[in-house]
Amino acid sequence: MSTKKIKKEKIEKTGEDQNKRMRLNMKIMIFTVVAAFLYMMGYFSYTIMSNSSKWLSSVYNNKIAVAKNSITPGDILDRNGTVLATTKNGDRVYSGNLETRLANSHTVGDGSGAVASGAETLFSMELLGLDDNNSISIITQIRANENKRGNDVALTIDSKLNQYIYDAMGNNKGAVVLMNYKTGEVYSLVSKPGFDGNDIAQYLTDDTDPGNSELVNRATLGRYPPGSIFKIITTSAALRYLADAETKTFNCTGSVIIGGVKVSDYDGEKHGTIALAEALTHSCNSFFGLISQDIGSSNMLATAERFKFNTSFDFSDFVMAKSSYVQSDQAGDLAWSAIGQYKDTVSPLHMAMIVSAVANDGVMMEPKLFLKSTDASGQVQKSMKSNTYATIMERQEAFKLKTMMYDVVTAGTGKAAAISGYKIGGKTGTAEVTSNSTTKAHAWFVAFIGDTNHPLAIAVILENAGTGGSKSAPIAKKAFQKALDLGY
Amino acid sequence: MNILKRPSAISLLYVIILFELSAFVLIGFMVQPFDYMALVVGGVMVFLLLVQYIMLTRFFPNLDRYILITANVLAAIGVIMQYRVNPDLAYKQLIWLAVGMALMVCVLIFVTKFKVWKKFLYPLIILSAVLLVSSLIFGKTINGAKNWFRIGIFSLQPSEFVKIIFVLVLALLLEDPKTQFKKFIIMCFYSAFCIAILVLQKDLGAALLYAGTFLVMYFVASGNVLVSLGFVGVGAGGAVVAYNLFDHVRARVEIWQDPWAQYNGKGYQIVQGLIAMASGGLFGVGLGLGTPKAVPVYYSDYIFAIVCEEFGILIGIAIMCFYLVFIIRGSLIAVNSENKFYALVAFGCTTLITLQSFIILGGVIKLIPLTGVTMPFMSYGGSSMMASMILMGVLEAIAIQNGNRRLAKLAEVESHVN
Numbered sequence: 001m002s003t004k005k006i007k008k009e010k011i012e013k014t015g016e017d018q019n020k021r022m023r024l025n026m027k028i029m030i031f032t033v034v035a036a037f038l039y040m041m042g043y044f045s046y047t048i049m050s051n052s053s054k055w056l057s058s059v060y061n062n063k064i065a066v067a068k069n070s071i072t073p074g075d076i077l078d079r080n081g082t083v084l085a086t087t088k089n090g091d092r093v094y095s096g097n098l099e100t101r102l103a104n105s106h107t108v109g110d111g112s113g114a115v116a117s118g119a120e121t122l123f124s125m126e127l128l129g130l131d132d133n134n135s136i137s138i139i140t141q142i143r144a145n146e147n148k149r150g151n152d153v154a155l156t157i158d159s160k161l162n163q164y165i166y167d168a169m170g171n172n173k174g175a176v177v178l179m180n181y182k183t184g185e186v187y188s189l190v191s192k193p194g195f196d197g198n199d200i201a202q203y204l205t206d207d208t209d210p211g212n213s214e215l216v217n218r219a220t221l222g223r224y225p226p227g228s229i230f231k232i233i234t235t236s237a238a239l240r241y242l243a244d245a246e247t248k249t250f251n252c253t254g255s256v257i258i259g260g261v262k263v264s265d266y267d268g269e270k271h272g273t274i275a276l277a278e279a280l281t282h283s284c285n286s287f288f289g290l291i292s293q294d295i296g297s298s299n300m301l302a303t304a305e306r307f308k309f310n311t312s313f314d315f316s317d318f319v320m321a322k323s324s325y326v327q328s329d330q331a332g333d334l335a336w337s338a339i340g341q342y343k344d345t346v347s348p349l350h351m352a353m354i355v356s357a358v359a360n361d362g363v364m365m366e367p368k369l370f371l372k373s374t375d376a377s378g379q380v381q382k383s384m385k386s387n388t389y390a391t392i393m394e395r396q397e398a399f400k401l402k403t404m405m406y407d408v409v410t411a412g413t414g415k416a417a418a419i420s421g422y423k424i425g426g427k428t429g430t431a432e433v434t435s436n437s438t439t440k441a442h443a444w445f446v447a448f449i450g451d452t453n454h455p456l457a458i459a460v461i462l463e464n465a466g467t468g469g470s471k472s473a474p475i476a477k478k479a480f481q482k483a484l485d486l487g488y
Numbered sequence: 489m490n491i492l493k494r495p496s497a498i499s500l501l502y503v504i505i506l507f508e509l510s511a512f513v514l515i516g517f518m519v520q521p522f523d524y525m526a527l528v529v530g531g532v533m534v535f536l537l538l539v540q541y542i543m544l545t546r547f548f549p550n551l552d553r554y555i556l557i558t559a560n561v562l563a564a565i566g567v568i569m570q571y572r573v574n575p576d577l578a579y580k581q582l583i584w585l586a587v588g589m590a591l592m593v594c595v596l597i598f599v600t601k602f603k604v605w606k607k608f609l610y611p612l613i614i615l616s617a618v619l620l621v622s623s624l625i626f627g628k629t630i631n632g633a634k635n636w637f638r639i640g641i642f643s644l645q646p647s648e649f650v651k652i653i654f655v656l657v658l659a660l661l662l663e664d665p666k667t668q669f670k671k672f673i674i675m676c677f678y679s680a681f682c683i684a685i686l687v688l689q690k691d692l693g694a695a696l697l698y699a700g701t702f703l704v705m706y707f708v709a710s711g712n713v714l715v716s717l718g719f720v721g722v723g724a725g726g727a728v729v730a731y732n733l734f735d736h737v738r739a740r741v742e743i744w745q746d747p748w749a750q751y752n753g754k755g756y757q758i759v760q761g762l763i764a765m766a767s768g769g770l771f772g773v774g775l776g777l778g779t780p781k782a783v784p785v786y787y788s789d790y791i792f793a794i795v796c797e798e799f800g801i802l803i804g805i806a807i808m809c810f811y812l813v814f815i816i817r818g819s820l821i822a823v824n825s826e827n828k829f830y831a832l833v834a835f836g837c838t839t840l841i842t843l844q845s846f847i848i849l850g851g852v853i854k855l856i857p858l859t860g861v862t863m864p865f866m867s868y869g870g871s872s873m874m875a876s877m878i879l880m881g882v883l884e885a886i887a888i889q890n891g892n893r894r895l896a897k898l899a900e901v902e903s904h905v906n
Binding site: 018019021022023024025026027029030033034036037040041043044045047048051052055056060061312322 | 704707708709711746748749759760762763765766767769801804805808809811812815816819822823826828831832835839842846849850853854855
């Protein structure tokens with residue numbers, strides 16, 4: 001009798017204890033939830049406050065598009081004052097010359113928003129006379145500017161140079177970026193084929209050739225395999241991580257098996273026993289495949305990221321694709337990645353920035369497209385300020401790279417780019433797109449002029465055109481020549 | 489009488505009525521000539537609120553007023569935004585709100601009277617399984633998830649209702665002081681089954697909701713930290729497997745990391761939501777002055793973004809606080825319940841609201857990857873509104889029980905004193 005009673009009490013007691021325990025657990029959960037919600041509120045306020053001006057001035061803000069109905073956007077000019085876009089009777093019209101329109105199409109963009117990577121979208125706030133750093137909200141500013149005219153925007157590009165380069169590219173598709181490596185000003189940015197801003201509808205129909213992609217800015221948004229121009233990065237990695245980088249030699253027999261994967265040289269060419277400088281001059285795949293094994297995959301990744309691969313570019317003047325370098329522990333993949341194949345991708349503008357940094361003693365400048373804006377009375381509102389984006393190499397390392405790249409043009413694969421009287425440094429690239437041998441490779445050439453009075457750097461890519469040395473180097477030469485003639 | 493005894497709750501009510509009416513007057517001025525329908529909708533909202541509040545507090549003095557009021561505020565903000573963007577949506581939503589309120593009262597009365605839940609464990613399990621499976625088989629795909637069920641002219645989302653049954657079943661299984669092994673196994677299989685079906689329907693938000701609710705209820709009931717951590721591990725493992733197995737899961741994570749990279753594709757909604765919220769600033773651009781239609785699904789999952797655009801971040805934070813008030817009051821109902829089953833049901837219902845609001849709010853502000861669930865009480869949609877109202881009915885029923893018991897105890901003590 002008594003044991004039964006005790007047992008019953010015990011059960012009741014454990015039941016009660018359990019309920020107490022449960023209440024405690026519930027209270028723990030309540031505190032956790034309160035903490036989570038407080039964190040969410042904090043994050044919410046912080047993220048909106050710290051990012052709002054960036055998000056609002058984003059090219060994707062539809063409110064700006066709506067504002068165009070009530071405010072007349074200003075003109076877009078090139079650096080010499082040539083009008084590239086203007087508003088006539090409420091319609092946005094582009095330069096009267098078709099050639100000019102096509103060559104400058106990707107820097108100018110279009111007002112309808114079909115191409116969201118040009119000046120029309122990037123500087124839409126400025127063109128409408130709106131200020132994103134102003135404490136007055138955009139909506140209020142839009143209302144204040146109603147029925148007024150915005151600011152004229154001058155770009156850093158030279159429309160004549162753009163047109164010259166566009167023509168020089170012939171029937172090839174591709175892109176060219178020519179910039180000032182000291183200031184970051186982009187003098188020329190061409191993506192071919194361009195589009196006609198006065199008749200954008202023709203590209204939006206279903207029967208356009210998707211291979212042309214006229215509306216894609218290849219120079220900034222193209223994700224191309226870099227091929228041998230990536231050896232600039234591998235060379236930098238060797239110089240940094242290997243004490244004997246400059247003296248170490250490998251015997252090139254035209255091809256080499258690394259990790260069970262065959263890495264072969266272009267046309268099976270045998271370079272013999274060579275060191276780093278010579279390997280870069282002749283673009284020896286075997287050498288770079290082998291030296292990448294000594295550098296190691298994590299050092300290769302670190303170097304690529306130092307050169308701003310795998311980095312989201314957050315520039316005010318350009319919408320750029322992220323370049324990618326994927327680390328692999330497979331020896332064969334590592335070798336291919338060191339010669340710019342495997343999963344490496346890069347945009348022509350990024351490549352121009354890299355070669356600019358080499359020329360500029362390792363300092364990478366932020367690329368600039370916006371030169372200045374002037375209001376209706378002719379008063380300058382904003383003007384370009386050069387920005388250092390990153391220091392990606394030490395001076396010494398940059399100096400060594402420059403020296404090797406001069407050799408490429410004087411004695412190596414880039415001879416076609418030589419201009420008498422100027423020190424040109426360059427690197428060729430022939431990037432394989434498929435293993436299919438009938439498809440021609442992309443032809444790359446990157447170069448700079450080693451002259452402080454003419455601080456020019458260039459990146460050229462011609463899609464499926466052949467070798468970089470034979471196809472792209474001559475274009476780079478012509479472009480440099482023209483830029484020098486124009487006084488840059 | 490009771491109303492006068494609680495001045496804080498009734499003054500809150502005045503503020504809400506003022507807010508609703510001024511909002512609808514403002515909306516009325518948005519078009520020329522003045523839109524009198526806005527006033528009618530506003531009037532109906534206020535009428536519904538008052539009738540509901542006065543009737544319920546009269547018949548059930550122990551009802552939790554704060555839950556009722558916060559739910560009403562959230563619903564009111566929802567209807568205001570829907571009317572402002574698309575009056576047709578608001579009319580429908582108003583009907584859903586009225587139906588939901590009626591349903592809430594029915595559920596409230598039912599739960600206070602119904603005492604034989606234990607007998608219905610297996611029927612409930614079978615009912616929920618049938619509903620979920622049938623939506624998988626016969627369901628039609630809306631917004632990428634196959635979780636809709638068409639009956640006549642109505643589209644229903646079974647998972648919205650099954651989640652309530654899910655909580656009831658778990659509470660029944662976890663009720664015993666000593667969780668029997670058999671029940672533990674049934675619970676695991678049942679939960680895994682429900683979650684698996686939701687994943688197959690690509691309804692990731694609901695799957696996350698169910699899994700989280702299961703975890704919280706198990707931890708609270710058993711207090712077994714080790715097994716709870718084990719479940720967390722299984723959940724994390726499942727998430728990793730899902731990430732590697734399903735493209736749509738990977739896509740969600742990618743656009744969460746960098747929505748701007750896929751602006752023209754899957755990142756569009758998040759980007760437009762962020763821009764909308766940033767446009768508002770602290771105080772908003774003003775009701776009727778924003779561009780809510782730029783944000784896809786603005787009337788449902790993304791209603792928070794467009795509310796922030798027009799009302800400002802401060803109101804956004806206030807909305808988060810409203811949910812928090814609801815959650816804390818709901819949890820307290822569970823804590824105050826002396827019956828383990830009802831305590832667990834109340835806590836489960838609160839957890840559903842907690843997780844659902846956190847999943848969607850966190851997704852919209854890009855704190856966590858976006859998975860589509862509705863904002864409880866605010867989003868447009870009959871299923872969501874009715875399910876939320878039923879949850880509130882269950883909570884209120886348990887609150888009334890608690891209050892009645894407290895009064896009875898008080899009376900007992902008083903009789904002893906006398």
